[in-house]
Amino acid sequence: MAESNLDLFIRVAEKASASVLQDCDTVFAATYISEHLTGTLLLPHSPSLQRLGIQDTLAQAGVNLVTGDVRQQAAAAGGGLTGANFGIADTGTIVLESTDEATRLASTLPEQHFVLLDPGKILVDGIAAVAPLRALHQRDARNFIAYITGPSRTADIERVLTIGVHGPKQLHILLLPGISDDPLEN
Amino acid sequence: MDKKRNQLYRTQIDQALATPKLQQALHQFGDTYLLARENAFAGLDFEALRTDISDMKDKVRDNLEHYLDEFCRNAEAAGATLYHAASAQQANDYIAQLAVTKGAKLVVKSKSMASEETHLNDALEKAGTRVLETDLGEWIIQLAGQRPSHMVMPAIHMFKEEIAELFGKETGQEEPAEIEHLVEVARQQLRQSYLDADIGITGANIAVAETGGIALVTNEGNARLTSTLPATHVVLVGIEKLVPTLEDAAKIVQVLPKNATGQLLTSYVTWIRGAVPSGDGTKDLHIVLLDNGRRTLAASPNCKAALNCIRCGACANVCPVYQTVGGHVFGHIYIGAIGIILTAFYHGLEHAAELVRACIGCRACVTVCPSKIDLESIILSLREQVGDAEGIGAGKALVFRKVMRNRKLFHSLIRAASLLQKPVTRGERTIRHLPLFFSSLTEWRTLPTVAEKPLRDLFDNLPQQVEQPRYKVALYGGCANDFIYPELGIDLVTVMNRLDIQVSYPKEQNCCGIPALYSGDKETAVEMAKQNIDALLKDDPDFVLTTCPTCTIALQRDFVEHLHDNPAWVDKARRLAAITVDAASFIVNQLQAADRFEGLPGPERVTYHDACHLKRGVGVWQEPRELIRATGAELVEMEHADRCCGFGGSYSFTSHPDISKNILNDKLKDIENSGADCVAMDCPGCLMQIRGGLEKQEKKTRAVHTIELLAERLKTKS
Structure with missing residues (x-):
């Protein structure tokens, strides 16, 4: 039997040095983040995360949240938490529509990036991803859309793969079933 | 020159x-x-993918202005400011002026080959703006005051010790030469600059006409920071990066990282369209569309495909x-x-x-x-163009134009050479040492002598007893087979006769013209093509056999290209192309006679060297291996079997003998490591190079042409 999109996604994302957690719920996700986070957590606006009420759960778990002026506090933050529009199985990629600047800052500046993704929103490959990519371009006049595969990396010194150069050093993908079935939202 | x-x-x-x-x-x-790339493409059809990309890029190139208009319309509608730079100077002036207008003190950059092309950093520094490269490799070479030595890995030529020293100068303390530590130093050193910079400059891997957006394909995350934090974003992009649609862009994204570094996908692919939110307002986005020779390239009939890169x-x-x-x-x-x-x-x-x-x-x-x-x-x-503009050197010009075009003169000079070489050959078939200023040519390989009697003089006396010939076949010897290795031609006749094939040797054949062509003298090459077409088609053979793949390419492809707009010649050139075949393929595919060599004396461990022009020019690599296996020999593959041996014709004699020697040494190591007793190949040029190298290093492994190997086995049997 052919590998499912989900299994393929997990296998390839882990190979790209992402941590992938399956069958999470809100409480588990919040606990996981509080256990792994070093410093404050940037939490930009995200419809799926808002519906989950993750902000309260995180606060209960003792996470120090930054929700207001993300730009001012981004550089000092330890981590960022975002949703994801959808995943791409064959490259282990999460797609994050991040035209909103806070979402961009939360996923580029801190050392840790936590992502909540609905495992039902995983497409097979980059060609299948074109349909939602185009839909996002049709919905919004201006776009900043990120395909993120594993943490930041470089091989610029003696071709040795080294994780975590300018972007996040860790990418944690938490799979939460039932949080969103719409690839146009994150 | x-x-x-x-x-x-x-x-x-x-x-x-x-x-x-x-x-x-x-x-x-x-x-x-190569290994990583193979894994990355596992399960995908690279040929199909690249044909798609090539077709799509052809379409863009041939309708460049159309797609450029579409891109600009869409980008402007999304709030971008566009600038069309005809030259590097114009691009630099525009960006430097922008920096001055904005009073920019610091510019952060992510990696952009287009900015290397225009020397943008110099222009900005002259305008009084400090420029900081943020890609790790680019930062390293910026600190070292160098330029990239690779388009994807700019500092591939540097080692961690040198980098530690450079970084130490920046931090003011000694930095240990450990890669992980050095990467962290870069992170810490550059971090604040993203926040301080007034302008971020990036290139673009793709510009999508459909959306007016760009895509950045990166690993480090610096391009995301560069395009997010500063209030102004400048994109410098060559107009060849255009693609029509998001589907087309997705195809490039699918192939680019796999083919560049063997990664399935880079850490980040970032799609940016228009002036996105930035701080309290929106980003000031400028897209500089660079021509700087690209339209000229698009219009060049022979070179335009390079714009598809x-x-x-x-x-x-x-x-x-x-x-x-x-x-x-x-x-x-x-x-x-x-x-x-x-x-x-x-x-x-x-x-x-x-x-x-x-x-x-x-x-x-x-x-x-x-x-x-x-x-x-x-x-x-x-x-060719350089040859036309600068000349190809007086010596080469004399040889090609005055001598090679005149077959009789050319051949009598080679015959004379066979006499003149006697003082250095000492009666042997190889030259181990050349005197005086030629001596460097035999320092690293022996050279074969010019044969006392060329194949053309020996041929008519060869006994060919074929009662019912299956085909009428003409041998195209080429210079090497005719004058250097006539025994190879004799072996070919032995093998063919055994397979019931009668072979003729048309005497008016001349050099295939490739040496002249490769030296930039096309006119001579065209003249040689005509002489050979007439000579080889004269007796209307069923097939023309070759033992040299470079000649094969000339007969199969180049003659037709040289004469495609010459109505008096083009049909004849096509006819010759259609009946030309290398000897190994002829035996395996046309005669289906590989099994005729079964049960011959063996075993010997044989490794096979793929001649560049046979494998990648003619597309033949399985047939010779099938023949070697058929003889009962044990075929052991060497590493890098299809890597060049460093011969390259005049490359190894006059152009760059030192590079040639180094490439040969790589090949000799691979042959030795294979543990084979014998290395077979289907090219007299490779044979000259590899046999010469093995002899000079006094290795026991022998080098043979596959046809020689077959003839040898046949002779041992009978």
Whole structure:
């Protein structure tokens, strides 16, 4: 039997040095983040995360949240938490529509990036991803859309793969079933 | 030819060859790259993918203004400011002026080859703006005051100790030469700059006409920071990066990282369209569309395919010359095979003149190019242009124009050479030492002598007893088979006769013209094509057999290309192309007679060396192996079996013997490591090179042409 999109996604994302957690719920996700986070957590606006009420759960778990002026506090933050529009199985990629600047800052500046993704929103490959990519371009006049595969990396010194150069050093993908079935939202 | 420039270039080569550590690093990278690339493409059809990309890029190139208009309309509608830069100077002036207007003190940049092409940093610094490269490799070479030696990995030529020293100067303390530590130093040192910078400058891997947006394909995350934090974002992008739709862009994204470094996908692919939110307002987004020779390239009938390049750098990764001398020598700003071509159009033919001659023509780059660019043919056509502009050297010009075109004169001079060489041959078939200023040519390989009697003189006396010939076959010997290795022609007759084939040798055949063509003298090549077509078609043979793959390419492909617009000749050229076949393929495919060699005496451990022009020019590599196995010999594959042996015709004699020697040594090591007693090949040029190298190093392994191996076995049996 052919590998499912989900299994393929997990296998390839882990190979790209992402941590992938399956069958999470809100409480588990919040606990996981509080256990792994070093410093404050940037939490930009995200419809799926808002519906989950993750902000309260995180606060209960003792996470120090930054929700207001993300730009001012981004550089000092330890981590960022975002949703994801959808995943791409064959490259282990999460797609994050991040035209909103806070979402961009939360996923580029801190050392840790936590992502909540609905495992039902995983497409097979980059060609299948074109349909939602185009839909996002049709919905919004201006776009900043990120395909993120594993943490930041470089091989610029003696071709040795080294994780975590300018972007996040860790990418944690938490799979939460039932949080969103719409690839146009994150 | 510019002698001073040529001397300077040779000095650079000598310096590069004196850095074995660099060579070792590039060789290792070449090996790991190929493996990673193969894994990355597992389950995908690379040929189909690259045909798609090539077709799509053809369409864009031929309708460039249409797609450019569409892109600009959409980008402007999304709030971008567009600037069309006809030249590097215009692009630099625009961006420098923007920096001045904004009072910008600091610019952060992510990696952009287009900005290297225009020397943008110099222009900005002159305008009083500090420029900071943030890509790790680019930052390293910025600190070192150098230029990239690879398009994807700019600092591939540097080692961690040198980098630690550079970083130490920045931090003011000693930095340990540990890679992980050095990467962290870069992170910490550059971090604040993203926040402080007034302008972020990026390139673009793709510009999508459908959306008016760009895509950045990156790993480090610096391009995301560069395009997010500063209030102004400048995109400098060559107009060749256009694609029509998001589907087309997705196809490039699918192939680019796999072919560049063997990654399934880079850490980040970022799609940016228009002036996105930034701080309290929106980003000031400027897109500078760079021509700087691109429209000229698009209009060049012989070279335009080079505009399809997606900048993966693979052509350098697999190039034996690049692996031997590195990108600073085998490149100008752009490096490797594509670099030679882009240099000619973006920086001027004079900057490419030495580079076009440094290409050995092995076609390794052509097989991995994701846009299916025939890089070798384009480089060849540039060599022609350099030849026309600068001359090909008085010596070569005399030989090609006055001598080779006159077959009788050419052949009588070779015969004379066979007499003149006697003082150095000592009656042997190989020359081990040449006197005086020729001595360097035999320092690293012996050379075969010119045979006392060429094949053409021996041929009519060969007893050919074939009662019912299956086909009428003419042998095209080429210079090597005729004058250097006549015994190879005799062996071919032995083998063919055993397979009930009668062989003729048309005496008016001449050199195939490739040496003249490769030296930039097309006119002579065309004249030779005509002479050979007449000679070979005269008795209307069923097939023309070849033992040299370079001749095979000439007969199968080049003659037709030379004469395609000459109605008196084109049909004849096509006829000859259709009936020309290399000897091994003829036996295996046409005669289906590989089994006729079964049960011959053996066993011997044989390894096979793929001649560049046979495997990547003619597309033949299985047939000779099938024949070797059929003889009962044990076929053991060497590493890098299809890597060039370094011969390259006049490359190894006059153009770049030192590079040739290094590439040969790589091959000899691979042969030795295979543990074979014998290395077989189907090219007299490779045979000259490899046999010469093995003899000089006094190795026991022998080098043979596959046809010789077959004849040998037949003779032992009977």
